[in-house]
Amino acid sequence: MNKLITIKELSKTLGRVKAVNNISFSINNGELLAIQGHSGSGKSTLLSLLSGLENQDDGEIIFDNKKIGNMNEDDLALFRRKNVGIVFQSFNLIPTLNVIENIALPLFPTNVNKKEMLRRAQKSAEAVGLSNRLDHYPNELSGGEQQRVAIARALINNPKVLFADEPTGNLDSKTGKKILELLKSLNKEKGLTVVMVTHDDSIAKDCDRIIKLKDGRIQDE
Amino acid sequence: MLRYAIKELVKRKKKYALNVLVISLVVILLITLTSLNIAYKNASKLPFESIHSSIIIQKNGNVAENTTGALVSCSLAPIKKDLINNIKSVDGVQEISYGLSLWVFDEDNFKRVLGVNWDDSLGRKIKSKIYVGSLPQSDEEIIAEKTFAQENNIILNQKIIISGETFIVAGFSETTGKDIVSSDVYANLKPVQDMAYNSKNLQDTETFGESDINIIFVDAKQTKVADVSKELDSLLNDPDSFTGNTPTGQKIGSYSIYTPESFENQINSIFNISDKIVLLLTIVILIGTALILFKSMAHAITERKKEFGIMKTVGFTNKDLKKQLTLEVLIQIMVSFLIGILVSIIVLFALSNLTVSVNIPWELNPYPHFLASDPSSVNTVQTYPLPIQFNPSYTILPMLSILIISFLTIHILLKKIGKLKPMEVLKYE
Numbered sequence: 001m002n003k004l005i006t007i008k009e010l011s012k013t014l015g016r017v018k019a020v021n022n023i024s025f026s027i028n029n030g031e032l033l034a035i036q037g038h039s040g041s042g043k044s045t046l047l048s049l050l051s052g053l054e055n056q057d058d059g060e061i062i063f064d065n066k067k068i069g070n071m072n073e074d075d076l077a078l079f080r081r082k083n084v085g086i087v088f089q090s091f092n093l094i095p096t097l098n099v100i101e102n103i104a105l106p107l108f109p110t111n112v113n114k115k116e117m118l119r120r121a122q123k124s125a126e127a128v129g130l131s132n133r134l135d136h137y138p139n140e141l142s143g144g145e146q147q148r149v150a151i152a153r154a155l156i157n158n159p160k161v162l163f164a165d166e167p168t169g170n171l172d173s174k175t176g177k178k179i180l181e182l183l184k185s186l187n188k189e190k191g192l193t194v195v196m197v198t199h200d201d202s203i204a205k206d207c208d209r210i211i212k213l214k215d216g217r218i219q220d221e
Numbered sequence: 222m223l224r225y226a227i228k229e230l231v232k233r234k235k236k237y238a239l240n241v242l243v244i245s246l247v248v249i250l251l252i253t254l255t256s257l258n259i260a261y262k263n264a265s266k267l268p269f270e271s272i273h274s275s276i277i278i279q280k281n282g283n284v285a286e287n288t289t290g291a292l293v294s295c296s297l298a299p300i301k302k303d304l305i306n307n308i309k310s311v312d313g314v315q316e317i318s319y320g321l322s323l324w325v326f327d328e329d330n331f332k333r334v335l336g337v338n339w340d341d342s343l344g345r346k347i348k349s350k351i352y353v354g355s356l357p358q359s360d361e362e363i364i365a366e367k368t369f370a371q372e373n374n375i376i377l378n379q380k381i382i383i384s385g386e387t388f389i390v391a392g393f394s395e396t397t398g399k400d401i402v403s404s405d406v407y408a409n410l411k412p413v414q415d416m417a418y419n420s421k422n423l424q425d426t427e428t429f430g431e432s433d434i435n436i437i438f439v440d441a442k443q444t445k446v447a448d449v450s451k452e453l454d455s456l457l458n459d460p461d462s463f464t465g466n467t468p469t470g471q472k473i474g475s476y477s478i479y480t481p482e483s484f485e486n487q488i489n490s491i492f493n494i495s496d497k498i499v500l501l502l503t504i505v506i507l508i509g510t511a512l513i514l515f516k517s518m519a520h521a522i523t524e525r526k527k528e529f530g531i532m533k534t535v536g537f538t539n540k541d542l543k544k545q546l547t548l549e550v551l552i553q554i555m556v557s558f559l560i561g562i563l564v565s566i567i568v569l570f571a572l573s574n575l576t577v578s579v580n581i582p583w584e585l586n587p588y589p590h591f592l593a594s595d596p597s598s599v600n601t602v603q604t605y606p607l608p609i610q611f612n613p614s615y616t617i618l619p620m621l622s623i624l625i626i627s628f629l630t631i632h633i634l635l636k637k638i639g640k641l642k643p644m645e646v647l648k649y650e
Contacts, residue, residue, distance in 0.1 A: 028600055044644070069580075073639070079539060080534065080535070088647050092527070092530075092647050095232075157536075
């Protein structure tokens with residue numbers, strides 16, 4: 001498999017705590033990777049570094065042959081827009097926008113015209129099974145539906161990798177399972193690289209590979 | 222982004238109502254203040270508009286020892302007609318008209334008589350007020366003012382005696398009586414000059430030449446009125462030639478030069494606010510607006526921290542966020558201005574029902590004190606509708622001020638948003 005992301009001696013300190021401590025590993029194209037660890041192990045910090053939400057203190061991240069560690073904030077924003085999709089535990093939808101607008105949000109600051117924007121948003125909505133709720137607002141949707149909207153939004157720019165931070169954490173087990181199935185199908189059927197942070201063993205065991213973190217270091221791979 | 226901005230404002234209209242209310246109020250206050258300020262300035266020009274002139278020149282002279290026959294008021298001493306040529310040479314002077322105003326104490330009644338040239342601007346103004354009869358066709362014909370004619374039961378073509386001379390009433394005019402240079406009788410200039418020249422009482426008081434006049438109207442370019450007035454003052458007045466004071470405190474021998482500015486302090490109204498107070502109020506209003514808008518926008522941005530985190534996460538740069546916020550603020554400003562301007566038009570329409578009273582100095586409309594039932598009433602007060610109206614240019618100041626305040630606020634607040642870490646606001650929600 002081709003390496004999509006290479007992480008070399010990556011470190012990040014938050015306050016006095018070294019949240020990520022000298023970590024090196026790589027992520028392959030089309031891989032379904034679980035990053036596991038207890039609370040405070042540094043898994044979310046690692047995800048924010050890999051997805052370009054924050055800069056590391058030391059080490060380097062090479063994403064598709066480009067170093068992203070040295071980018072300024074606006075360059076990182078553009079990097080995220082073009083290369084990654086991010087899904088959080090708490091859905092994070094804009095309450096004043098309906099489903100289709102929430103999905104199209106990443107395209108708002110681009111030059112994509114309205115027609116194309118709608119077409120792509122509808123395609124993304126179809127991919128997550130939400131075609132029938134496009135006019136609804138987030139407060140009219142169930143938790144599972146809101147997470148599907150978040151995934152559709154993450155997919156709209158055809159990202160190279162989807163980062164998911166505890167994507168089933170706010171859902172009941174049945175709904176969580178469905179979301180997990182969706183992520184797995186995106187990985188298997190569309191070849192999308194998925195990096196998922198979880199503390200749940202049952203979720204992690206279904207992934208291609210598991211990286212276990214403890215105190216900011218890789219404990220097991 | 223526009224759609225997002227509109228939906229944000231519509232869905233959370235209660236949150237943005239304060240901004241819209243504040244901006245609308247500022248627009249209403251500033252437009253109303255400016256309109257009132259300018260309306261009262263214009264009101265001071267109204268007494269002059271009625272005579273189509275911008276400057277009036279009169280000479281101060283002596284008081285007659287007795288009241289018989291034709292006289293001139295001490296504010297209307299004789300002026301040599303040659304002076305007209307000197308005045309014409311002043312830069313900015315466009316048209317000059319003149320007349321001779323007399324007090325005539327006849328046995329049966331007192332009358333004010335004004336001699337005019339019917340072809341100059343003063344004559345034309347009086348001509349336009351004739352509602353019955355026609356212009357005097359000869360020196361023996363006169364026009365009688367309506368109120369004077371009614372009080373003295375004068376009818377058309379009636380013969381009346383003025384200072385011993387017989388005249389025929391050729392028509393009636395309708396003037397307010399309180400206008401500048403209003404009179405009871407209007408006649409050709411020549412017979413009035415003869416009347417003055419032949420009046421022993423007048424000649425004993427002042428030296429009156431055959432072609433003298435005693436009031437000059439100068440129409441100057443609007444932008445040059447102040448300069449022309451200053452120039453005329455230095456041209457006409459020689460302080461060394463003044464010989465004493467008139468009963469109203471003017472220097473005998475001096476020329477009084479009246480302009481619309483002479484009336485600015487003669488308007489009594491709580492709404493007549495000076496330029497300095499308008500400026501002060503404007504500054505206070507704008508500082509208050511800046512504080513309220515900053516607080517309100519800062520609050521809105523703090524509340525939307527999570528939303529900005531989401532936007533940054535999905536790839537909005539700080540420039541994109543600025544664009545988004547600017548759009549939202551621009552829409553609020555546009556809505557507020559629309560409301561503000563509409564309400565201002567209604568407010569100004571309501572204010573146009575106000576009247577403005579202008580005290581016209583006695584010197585400009587002299588009437589013998591001893592003939593007035595109340596001597597203090599000889600200082601005439603003229604009342605006009607307040608000339609207030611909406612002028613689109615009055616929106617420029619509030620528009621620019623609000624735009625500057627809003628964009629400065631966005632600029633300051635964006636620094637706060639720029640430092641926002643998406644993970645911090647999104648992870649633990």
